[in-house]
Amino acid sequence: MIVWLNGAFGAGKTQTAYELHRRLPGSYVYDPENAGAFIRANLPPGLERDDFQHFPMWRAFNRDMLDYAAARYEGHLIVPMTVTDRAYYDELVGALAQKHELRHLILWAGRETLERRLTSRLEGPNSWGRRQIGRCLRAFETEIVEEKICTDGLDIGQVADRVGALCGLALAEDRRSPLGRRLDRLATQIKHIR
Numbered sequence: 001m002i003v004w005l006n007g008a009f010g011a012g013k014t015q016t017a018y019e020l021h022r023r024l025p026g027s028y029v030y031d032p033e034n035a036g037a038f039i040r041a042n043l044p045p046g047l048e049r050d051d052f053q054h055f056p057m058w059r060a061f062n063r064d065m066l067d068y069a070a071a072r073y074e075g076h077l078i079v080p081m082t083v084t085d086r087a088y089y090d091e092l093v094g095a096l097a098q099k100h101e102l103r104h105l106i107l108w109a110g111r112e113t114l115e116r117r118l119t120s121r122l123e124g125p126n127s128w129g130r131r132q133i134g135r136c137l138r139a140f141e142t143e144i145v146e147e148k149i150c151t152d153g154l155d156i157g158q159v160a161d162r163v164g165a166l167c168g169l170a171l172a173e174d175r176r177s178p179l180g181r182r183l184d185r186l187a188t189q190i191k192h193i194r
Contacts (some may be wrong), residue, residue: 001076001077001100001101001102001103001167001169002066002070002076002077002079002096002100002101002102002103003020003076003077003078003079003102003103003105003163003167003169004079004081004093004102004103004104004105005017005078005079005080005081005105005107005163006081006082006083006093006104006105006106006107006140006144007082007106007107007108007109007136007140007151008082008108008109008114008132008133008136008137008140009082009114009118009128009129009130009132009133009136010109010113010114010115010117010118010121010129010133011106011107011108011109011114011117011151012107012109012117012151012156012159013080013081013082013107014080014188015156015185015188015189016080016107016156016159016160016163017029017078017079017080018184018185018188019156019157019159019160019185020078020160020163020164020169020171021078022174022184023160023164023171023172023173023174024075024076024078024164024169024171024172025075025172026074026075026076027075027076027077027078028069028073028075028076028077028078029078029079029080030065030066030069030077030078030079031079031080031081032058032062032079032081033052033081035052035058035061035062035065036052036053036055036058037052039052039055039057039058040052053083053085053088059088059091059092062092063091063092063095063096066079066096067095067096067099067100070096070099070100071099071100076169082132082136083144084135084136084139084140084143084144085139085143086139086143086144089143089144103166103167104146104147105146105147105148105149105163105166105167106140106144106145106146106147106148106149107148107149107151107159108140108148108149108150108151108152109150109151109152110152111133111137113151113152114130114133115130115133118130121189147166149162149163149166156181156185157174157181
């Protein structure tokens with residue numbers, strides 16, 4: 001199964017993906033942003049775009065990679081990626097859902113929660129993620145409205161439990177100490193600073 005975690009920046013996609021990975025043996029976290037970073041690093045000046053999702057090759061590469069992996073990998077693929085453009089969503093998530101078992105869930109949080117979380121990640125008031133909050137919230141209210149999990153007031157473990165239940169996944173019990181959970185989440189956060 002492909003588990004696609006969508007949501008605004010700060011909704012908890014990456015942390016939830018890695019929490020699921022820790023508690024779901026044989027799972028793999030696939031990060032579509034890596035293809036975006038590659039594209040940005042390998043195009044000559046003047047060909048840049050403000051969002052790598054606007055590159056057709058980003059969408060095609062990630063769709064093809066996930067199609068390839070889902071057809072051959074026996075474990076679950078977890079994809080934490082914000083997609084707010086309906087056409088891009090159909091091109092990626094919709095196309096994959098036609099060929100593979102796929103669950104798409106929107107991790108939803110209110111503006112205040114998103115801003116607080118982005119601040120905790122040391123993102124300033126003019127960061128790219130913060131500037132996208134309005135666009136994301138509108139898209140998830142009007143364009144891409146599939147199943148939502150409200151993450152306001154939930155910790156990452158609770159969000160992962162809800163994702164697991166909605167997807168019918170048997171998650172292993174979390175036996176880490178509170179300190180162990182904090183350290184794992186801090187490591188995930190540091191690893192994904194871009």
